[in-house]
Amino acid sequence: MGRYRPVTSDDISAISSLHKAGHSVKDIAANTGVSVRSVSRWVQQISNSGDDDLPRKKLPPGRPRKTHPRTLNIIKRDVDKCPSISGRQLKENNHVLLGEVSVRTVPRRVHDDLGFKHFVARPKPLLKEVHKDNRLQFCRKYLPWDTENWKGVLWSDEAKCTVTSSRKKRVYPGQ
Template sequence: MVRYQMLSRDDIVAISSLHKAGHSTRAISDQTGVRVRQVQRYVRRMAEMGGNKIPAKRKPPGNTRKTSLRTLRVVHLELERNPRVSARKIREDNFGLLSNVSVRTLSRRIHDDLQYLSYAARPKPVVSVAQQEKRLAFCDRMKDWTIEQWRGVLWSDESRFIVTSSSQGRVYRRPGSDHLDPRYTAPAVRFPDSLMVWGCFSYHGVGSLVVLPKNTTMNQGN
């Protein structure tokens, strides 16, 4: 469905002038960028008014928007400042500006007008300041290495895998009931079995994947 096209006063004057100059509806549309159907409507309105007056600008159909450009700028700044903020929180923090805007409408404006989409946050390992300094020092030491030097490097890492479910589910119970009742609990393993896996790669290719015996751990010293 094509949205209603808002015309400025300049558009209306241009349509009127070109029509009086004898231009066709198609030519007026090409020169002004206004759709042919809408040009035809304005030409018809001019004829109904005697052909001399310029039709007044009409209000667009539907309810008046409750979010102005200023409102959207404020919402944009809130999202850039804190991408985790919710539409409800934005409304609460800017209630004087958004008191007449529902949370649902605000969410729609965030999606449709500001083009923000909701995604699950990507997990990212936490890197301490000390680790950052070590990584920068490593890069500084190796920045002038040649391909021949890198061919002699073996990269390796290990990872620990635990096979257990972390889903506890949800239960309904009355206030004051025993929350330790077996009907309301979920089984949990305190010290689950684990597998340590070690792998490596180099300039020449990928090495074999080594799976250590169950519950065996290793570190840089192994």
């Protein structure tokens, strides 16, 4: 975006009325807050058109976006809820909204439009010999148990234990 604010239709009508009243380009620019160059361009378009209709602003170039601001809000909510979610998972979770959008567009919207920056998650520390020994002692303690003893266990905490580092995962830690 440039240094100046975009010219609105109200600005264009003010430029047109002030020009028809006989004000100079610099006076119009000072009154409306629009740059002198923009005012002179609009005055030239008004003069060239010759009729009383206001000249229309050109539409922005390029094709319209497939994602709407409301869709971006839903994506933002999903990323806030689960920072390690991937673009493919976002698309699968919101297949109605993002059905015709490519998988690569989704992380681009997360990064460019929502302002999230992805980082590589800090890896879990590797198992040390002490951890391995403790785990082995725990397993040997319950090795002689039969199925009757295990039926008395209400809940067992299972965790993934890796000796080597797993694949690095990208996360969006928030804004």
